[in-house]
Amino acid sequence: xxxxxxxxxxxxxxxxxxxxxxxxxxxxxxxxxxxxxxxxxxxxxxxxxxxxxxxxxxxxxxxxxxxxxxxxxxxxxxxxxxxxxxxxxxxxxxxxxxxxxxxxxxxxxxxxxxxxxxxxxxxxxxxxxxxxxxxxxxxxxxxxxxxxxxxxxxxxxxxxxxxxxxxxxxxxxxxxxxxxxxxxxxxxxxxxxxxxxxxxxxxxxxxxxxxxxxxxxxxxxxxxxxxxxxxxxxxxxxxxxxxxxxxxxxxxxxxxxxxxxxxxxxxxxxxxxxxxxxxxxxxxxxxxxxxxxxxxxxxxxxxxxxxxxxxxxxxxxxxxxxxxxxxxxxxxxxxxxxxxxxxxxxxxxxxxxxxxxxxxxxxxxxxxxxxxxxxxxxxxx
Amino acid sequence: xxxxxxxxxxxxxxxxxxxxxxxxxxxxxxxxxxxxxxxxxxxxxxxxxxxxxxxxxxxxxxxxxxxxxxxxxxxxxxxxxxxxxxxxxxxxxxxxxxxxxxxxxxxxxxxxx
Amino acid sequence: xxxxxxxxxxxxxxxxxxxxxxxxxxxxxxxxxxxxxxxxxxxxxxxxxxxxxxxxxxxxxxxxxxxxxxxxxxxxxxxxxxxxxxxxxxxxxxxxxxxxxxxxxxxxxxxxxxxxxxxxxxxxxxxxxxxxxxxxxxxxxxxxxxxxxxxxxxxxxxxxxxxxxxxxxxxxxxxxxxxxxxxxxxxxxxxxxxxxxxxxxxxxxxxxxxxxxxxxxxxxxxxxxxxxxxxxxxxxxxxxxxxxxxxxxxxxxxxxxxxxxxxxxxxxxxxxxxxxxxxxxxxxxxxxxxxxxxxxxxxxxxxxxxxxxxxxxxxxxxxxxxxxxxxxxxxxxxxxxxxxxxxxxxxxxxxxxxxxxxxxxxxxxxx
Numbered sequence: 001x002x003x004x005x006x007x008x009x010x011x012x013x014x015x016x017x018x019x020x021x022x023x024x025x026x027x028x029x030x031x032x033x034x035x036x037x038x039x040x041x042x043x044x045x046x047x048x049x050x051x052x053x054x055x056x057x058x059x060x061x062x063x064x065x066x067x068x069x070x071x072x073x074x075x076x077x078x079x080x081x082x083x084x085x086x087x088x089x090x091x092x093x094x095x096x097x098x099x100x101x102x103x104x105x106x107x108x109x110x111x112x113x114x115x116x117x118x119x120x121x122x123x124x125x126x127x128x129x130x131x132x133x134x135x136x137x138x139x140x141x142x143x144x145x146x147x148x149x150x151x152x153x154x155x156x157x158x159x160x161x162x163x164x165x166x167x168x169x170x171x172x173x174x175x176x177x178x179x180x181x182x183x184x185x186x187x188x189x190x191x192x193x194x195x196x197x198x199x200x201x202x203x204x205x206x207x208x209x210x211x212x213x214x215x216x217x218x219x220x221x222x223x224x225x226x227x228x229x230x231x232x233x234x235x236x237x238x239x240x241x242x243x244x245x246x247x248x249x250x251x252x253x254x255x256x257x258x259x260x261x262x263x264x265x266x267x268x269x270x271x272x273x274x275x276x277x278x279x280x281x282x283x284x285x286x287x288x289x290x291x292x293x294x295x296x297x298x299x300x301x302x303x304x305x306x307x308x309x310x311x312x313x314x315x316x317x318x319x320x321x322x323x324x325x326x327x328x329x330x331x332x333x334x335x336x337x338x339x340x341x342x343x344x345x346x347x348x349x350x351x352x353x354x355x356x357x358x359x360x361x362x363x364x365x366x367x368x369x370x371x372x373x374x375x376x377x378x379x380x381x
Numbered sequence: 382x383x384x385x386x387x388x389x390x391x392x393x394x395x396x397x398x399x400x401x402x403x404x405x406x407x408x409x410x411x412x413x414x415x416x417x418x419x420x421x422x423x424x425x426x427x428x429x430x431x432x433x434x435x436x437x438x439x440x441x442x443x444x445x446x447x448x449x450x451x452x453x454x455x456x457x458x459x460x461x462x463x464x465x466x467x468x469x470x471x472x473x474x475x476x477x478x479x480x481x482x483x484x485x486x487x488x489x490x491x492x493x494x
Numbered sequence: 495x496x497x498x499x500x501x502x503x504x505x506x507x508x509x510x511x512x513x514x515x516x517x518x519x520x521x522x523x524x525x526x527x528x529x530x531x532x533x534x535x536x537x538x539x540x541x542x543x544x545x546x547x548x549x550x551x552x553x554x555x556x557x558x559x560x561x562x563x564x565x566x567x568x569x570x571x572x573x574x575x576x577x578x579x580x581x582x583x584x585x586x587x588x589x590x591x592x593x594x595x596x597x598x599x600x601x602x603x604x605x606x607x608x609x610x611x612x613x614x615x616x617x618x619x620x621x622x623x624x625x626x627x628x629x630x631x632x633x634x635x636x637x638x639x640x641x642x643x644x645x646x647x648x649x650x651x652x653x654x655x656x657x658x659x660x661x662x663x664x665x666x667x668x669x670x671x672x673x674x675x676x677x678x679x680x681x682x683x684x685x686x687x688x689x690x691x692x693x694x695x696x697x698x699x700x701x702x703x704x705x706x707x708x709x710x711x712x713x714x715x716x717x718x719x720x721x722x723x724x725x726x727x728x729x730x731x732x733x734x735x736x737x738x739x740x741x742x743x744x745x746x747x748x749x750x751x752x753x754x755x756x757x758x759x760x761x762x763x764x765x766x767x768x769x770x771x772x773x774x775x776x777x778x779x780x781x782x783x784x785x786x787x788x789x790x791x792x793x794x795x796x797x798x799x800x801x802x803x804x805x806x807x808x809x810x811x812x813x814x815x816x817x818x819x820x821x822x823x824x825x826x827x828x829x830x831x832x833x834x835x836x837x838x839x840x841x842x843x844x845x846x847x848x849x850x851x852x853x854x855x856x857x858x859x860x861x
Contacts, residue, residue, distance in 0.1 A: 443629025443630070448615075
C-alpha cells in the first residue's frame with residue numbers, strides 16, 4: 001500500500017487533538033488527525049466540562065485567562081453553526097476545613113494579583129447568596145467566580161474539528177493508530193489499520209491511552225488511566241445554581257442548559273480505561289450530594305457513564321517535546337484538561353513549529369519526572 | 382362529567398363494579414377514578430387528554446405509549462414533576478397537575494425558589 | 495444485597511414463560527415488570543390464538559395470560575418465585591452483574607442474579623406527519639391498554655394507521671367495544687395482516703385505504719380530524735388530500751425491540767430489518783454472547799406471543815441448565831419439544847420473514 005504524506009499527524013480526536021490540529025493548520029502545516037472512534041468519544045465527551053479561572057499556580061492561571069477569553073466567543077470565532085452551550089453560571093469551591101479555606105484564600109489572592117478580578121472568597125452567607133439551594137452545614141467558606149461555568153464538551157470538540165477541517169485538516173474517524181513509524185531513531189509517521197501515513201512530526205493527544213502509544217517508541221510515559229464516573233438526572237427548569245465542588249469529598253454538581261443535573265463524587269476508582277459504570281458510584285454520589293442539595297430529593301438519575309482521567313505523578317499535564325525526535329505529547333491532564341484546549345492547542349502548534357510558546361509551559365516538560373522536579377497545582381482535584 | 386367506561390363488552394369483563402372508586406384532583410378540580418388504575422387512564426376516562434405542555438414549543442402532550450417509555454404523559458403528582466402517569470397507580474387524594482415546561486423542583490417546605 | 499438464581503426482566507408472555515420453566519426445574523426465580531399488571535401485551539389480546547394445542551390454539555390471549563398467572567401463583571406459594579410489578583430495571587452493571595431497578599417513580603433497589611433473561615418486549619414505532627405529537631394520537635398498545643385492560647373508552651371515532659395484524663386486530667377490538675372506525679390507512683398496496691382478520695373488518699363496512707398515508711392530524715389541543723392522501727409505489731403523495739372525521743388516531747405502524755439493557759451488558763447486537771431493529775445475537779438456546787444472559791420474546795425480534803412463550807421456555811430451561819439444576823434427559827427432551835414447536839410456528843410462508851431474520855443472528859454455539 002502506498003503511504004500518504006502529511007506534515008503532522010495528530011493522534012486522538014478529543015478536544016486537545018482537535019484544537020491542536022486546528023492550530024497546526026492555521027500555521028500552514030498539512031495535518032491529519034486520527035480518531036479510533038468518533039470525535040469526542042473518549043474522555044472529552046465524557047467530561048463534566050467545567051470552565052474556570054480558579055487555579056492556584058501562575059502558569060495555570062495565565063493559561064486559564066486565555067482559555068476563558070477564547071471560550072466566551074469561540075463558537076463565533078470558529079464559525080461553528082451549533083451551540084457550544086457556553087454557560088457562565090459561576091463555579092463555587094467549598095471549603096470544609098480551615099486548611100482548605102486557607103488554600104482557597106491563597107488561590108484567590110494569586111488570581112487577583114495576576115488580573116483575574118472576578119475571583120473572590122465567600123463567607124457562608126455569601127455562599128447562600130450565590131447558591132440558595134445549598135445546605136451549608138459544615139461549610140466554612142468558598143472561592144467563587146461568577147464568570148466560570150461550563151460548556152458542552154461534544155460541540156466544543158466538533159467546533160474545533162470542523163474548523164480544522166475547513167482549514168484542510170484530514171479528520172480520520174474510525175481509524176485506529178496501530179504503531180509509530182521510526183526512522184533513524186526519529187518518529188516519521190504512523191501505522192494504522194487503514195494504512196500508513198508519513199509525517200515529519202506526530203503529536204499524541206491520546207489522553208488516558210497515551211502510555212500504550214509511548215511504548216511503541218520505548219517511552220514509559222507516566223500517565224495512569226483512572227476511571228471516573230458521572231450521573232445525569234432528568235431535566236427540570238433552570239434554577240439559580242452555580243457549578244459546585246465540595247472539597248470534603250470531591251462531590252460536585254451542576255445544572256446543564258437543558259435542565260439536567262450532572263453529579264459526581266470523589267471516590268477510589270479502578271485504574272483502567274474501562275467504560276463500565278458501577279452501582280456503588282451511583283449510591284455514593286447520591287448519598288453524598290443529597291444532604292448538601294436537599295432539593296434534588298425527588299429528581300431521578302437517568303444516565304450514568306464513565307470516562308478515564310489520565311493521571312501523572314503530580315496530576316499535572318505533560319506538554320511538549322519528548323526524548324524521541326518528531327514525537328510530541330499533550331496528555332496527563334487528570335480531570336481539568338478540557339478547558340485548556342484553546343491555550344494548549346495553540347502552544348502545541350507553536351512548539352511543533354519551533355516557536356517559543358506564548359505562555360511558558362516548561363514546568364509541564366516531560367523530563368520533570370526524571371529530574372524529580374514535580375509541579376503541584378493546589379486547585380486540582 | 383361522567384366517566385367514559387366501556388359498559389357492555391362481548392368478551393371482556395372489566396369488573397368495574399368491584400373496583401374501588403376514589404377521589405383525586407386534576408388542576409384543583411375534583412375527579413373520580415378507580416384506585417390503582419394508572420393516573421393517565423383515570424384522567425382519560427374523565428375526558429382529560431392534555432397532560433403536559435412542552436418546554437420550548439409549548440405544544441400539548443398526552444397519553445401515548447402506556448408503558449412508561451415515551452415521556453409524553455409526564456405530569457406533576459403530589460408536587461413531584463416528571464411522573465410517568467401511565468404507570469403510576471392512582472391513590473385517593475392525589476393531587477395531579479398539568480406539567481408546564483420541565484417541571485420545577487420544590488424544597489421540603491414546598492416553596493418554589 | 496438481594497440475590498436470585500434467575501432474574502427475568504419483563505413479565506410478558508416470554509418473561510412469564512421463562513420464569514415458569516425455570517421455577518418448574520427448581521430454580522429460585524425473580525421477575526421484574528415495569529407495568530402495574532403482569533402479562534405484557536397478552537392481557538390486551540381478545541382474539542383467539544392459532545397453532546396447535548400446545549400453543550393454546552382457540553384460546554384468547556387474556557385467557558392464556560390467566561393460565562400463566564395461575565401457574566405463577568402456584569410457584570409463588572411454593573416460595574420459588576417472586577414477582578415485582580411497577581418495577582423498572584434501570585441498569586445492568588457489567589462489572590459484577592448487578593441489576594438496579596426503580597419501584598414506582600422513586601424507590602431505588604438492586605439485585606444480583608446468577609443468570610438473567612431479558613424479556614423486555616418492544617416499543618411502538620412512530621411515523622412522521624404534522625401534529626403527530628398531539629393528544630389523541632396514540633400507539634396501538636396504548637389504545638389496547640385503555641380499552642381492554644382498564645375498560646376505558648379511548649375515543650369515539652378512531653382512524654387506524656397500519657393494516658398489519660395489529661392494526662386489523664385492534665380495529666376489530668375497538669368495534670367490539672362499541673367504538674367507530676373511521677378507516678384503516680395503509681401505505682402498502684396490500685394488507686399486511688392475515689386475511690381472516692381483514693375479512694372480518696371488511697364485512698363490518700370499514701374502509702381500508704390502501705396506498706394511502708396520513709399527512710396531518712387536525713385540531714387545536716387534541717385530535718379533531720385527520721388528512722390522508724394517496725401515495726404511489728415510491729410512497730410519494732399523489733392526488734388530493736382528503737379530510738377524515740375522527741377524534742383519535744391509532745398508530746399501528748410496527749414495533750421495535752427494547753434492547754437498552756442488552757447494549758449495557760455488552761451483548762453482541764445486530765440490526766436485522768426482518769426482526770424490526772437491533773437484536774442480540776444468540777445460540778439456539780437463546781443465550782446471548784454474554785454467558786449469563788438470555789433473551790426471549792419481542793426483545794429478541796418482533797414476532798407473535800405464541801413464539802415468545804416458547805422462546806421464554808427455552809431461555810428458562812437453558813439458564814437453569816447452566817446452573818446444573820437439570821438432568822441431561824430432561825434438558826434434551828424439553829429442548830427438543832420446544833424447538834419442534836418453534837419450527838411449527840415458523841413454518842410456511844408466514845414464517846419466512848422471521849426465518850430469514852433469525853438466520854442473521856443465530857449461531858450454532860458460542861465459541
